[in-house]
Amino acid sequence: MRKNPNHGPATRLVHAGRDPSEQHGFVNTPIYRGSTVLYPTYDAIKHRRGRYNYGTSATPTMDALTEAWTELAGAAGTVVTPSGLAALTVALMAAVSAGDHLLVTDSAYRPTRQFCDGVLKRFGVETTYYDPTIGAGIAALMRENTRAVLVEAPGSQSFEMQDIPAIAEVVHARGGTVIMDNTWATPLLFPPHERGVDIAVEAGTKYLSGGSDLLLGLTSANAKHFPAVRRTFDHFALCAGPEDIFLALRGLRTMNLRLREHGRAGLEMARWLQARPEVLRVLHPALPEDPGHAIWKRDFSGASGLFGVILKPCPEAALAAMLDGLELFGMGFSWGGFESLVIPFDCAPYRTATTWEPGGWALRFHIGLEEVADLKADLEAGFARLRAAS
Ligand SMILES: Cc1ncc(COP(=O)(O)O)c(C=O)c1O
Structure with a gap:
């Protein structure tokens, strides 16, 4: 389906990421299972020619979901991971390095905190938690080495809202990255990248699935940050299973x-x-x-x-x-x-x-x-x- 910028989100949900003319007319992209992708010639394998190289990095099934999500979220690109928490870890690992300081809302999903206090701390990233209602006041907590700020709105237990555009303005003025856990709203109710979020995470386990029968995550990013997100995803080979992606695509159409x-x-x-x-x-x-x-x-x-x-x-x-x-x-x-x-x-x-x-x-x-x-x-x-x- 050719992208039409005039189409509303509901239309995009139905048509994005699939092209029946490439699937013998069948409406849905099928499940492609596989590790090995064969190259037709010496030249093709030497230069890695072709869209697909190996099952961990991309398959047509993966592409169907990531292309649709990219369109829906208004992002430059998306990766799909085996859980929402994995999608959060990709976002964080893409944004911070040893010696960096990270600000995380006190209302964040608890396992996000555990990742920051455990893995990120071990790798030399310091995390400070902040009052979710801080808004532009986040400026007072920004240090020379503050590289990223994680927001989640509303908090998925305590439901505080966050002024994300105000936070984004402060963070961007200092060259930082805004990461958001957007699971509650999905891009249908809150278009993250339009509102200043650089890297947005969705636990597809929730509304995308809609069936309590799969675990999946999505990390989308704007043009500036997608290369780092994609590199991090590739380094960890954090690919989701094809059946789960297929189920997520099925959920997407009715979300x-x-x-x-x-x-x-x-x-x-x-x-x-x-x-x-x-x-x-x-x-x-x-x-x-x-x-x-x-x-x-x-x-x-x-x-x-x-x-x-x-x-x-x-x-x-x-x-x-x-x-x-x-x-x-x-x-x-x-x-x-x-x-x-x-x-x-x-x-x-x-x-x-x-x-x-x-x-x-x-x-x-x-x-x-x-x-x-x-x-x-x-x-x-x-x-x-x-x-x-x-
Ligand atoms: C707000 C929020 N973000 C992320 C996640 C993580 O998703 P998953 O269970 O797929 O790892 C959850 C799961 O409960 C959640 O509530």
């Missing part, structure tokens, strides 16, 4: 519809929870009462289905009674699939730049594609158990 429904149902559930007497606060940037609402409204075109709820203080046994009897909400990590999930969480043990004192038990909800009325009834029964055990 727009699913995301809208997750967002619509999520906001309805968030409003309903806000009105519950057992609830202290709802952490959801699309709610006007949320401290990050103005930034969300300015920079994002919608919300996904993940948000937080702080309960009014109650005994732990009452929380357990509520959660243990839920029929539709599963308790488990990850999110973005068709099924609703809830997890209890506590950011206090690992925060270093900010404190986490929510005032009650914290729950993270992912609203799936069930009927909202059924989800409310499940929680209604849960709140009744909570009250009975309080």
Whole structure:
């Protein structure tokens, strides 16, 4: 399909990265498995002529997804990795070197922190965590050797918004790189590179998959940073499996519809929870009462289905009674699939730049594609158990 700059994101999702005329008319790019790629002549192998050289670096299946994602994200290029965390590590390893200083939002996905405090530290990179709401105030934390700033908006547990254009302006003025974990919004709701992000990461495990049946990551970058991202990906040979990429392509074609429904149902559930007497606060940037609402409204075109709820203080046994009897909400990590999930969480043990004192038990909800009325009834029964055990 020829690229048409006038096409909207929904059209791009359907058509990007595939050309039926090259697949005997079949709509989808097939799964290419393989390590060896044969060259037709001595000259071709000597000069590595041809698009494909070896299975770790590129296959037509990989290209189908990376080309589509590049178009969707407004990037110069994308690599696809076996998990979202792997995509984050590629972004970080592409941006920093020994002796560099890195700034990471205190709200970052916890394994991102563990990578910074573990691997990056061992290789001579110092990480400082900052208050996610710092905005242009990040300037005060920038050092001579600050090479990169990692943002995540909203934080995937605590849901603080970040003023990414303001941060990007400061960081770019000092020659630094802005890396973003954009998993919550996807490029459909937040076009990262248009807003000043140099390297954007998506855990495709979540909304791209939509099925809770695969692990995958994508790292996209603008023209200045893609060569480093591509080199890092090649050095680690961090290639994803062809079946998983095929499943991700299948998810991509319907992601727009699913995301809208997750967002619509999520906001309805968030409003309903806000009105519950057992609830202290709802952490959801699309709610006007949320401290990050103005930034969300300015920079994002919608919300996904993940948000937080702080309960009014109650005994732990009452929380357990509520959660243990839920029929539709599963308790488990990850999110973005068709099924609703809830997890209890506590950011206090690992925060270093900010404190986490929510005032009650914290729950993270992912609203799936069930009927909202059924989800409310499940929680209604849960709140009744909570009250009975309080
Ligand atoms: C915000 C965020 N980023 C990245 C990841 C990592 O994705 P994966 O599980 O594919 O490694 C997750 C996973 O939960 C996440 O929530």
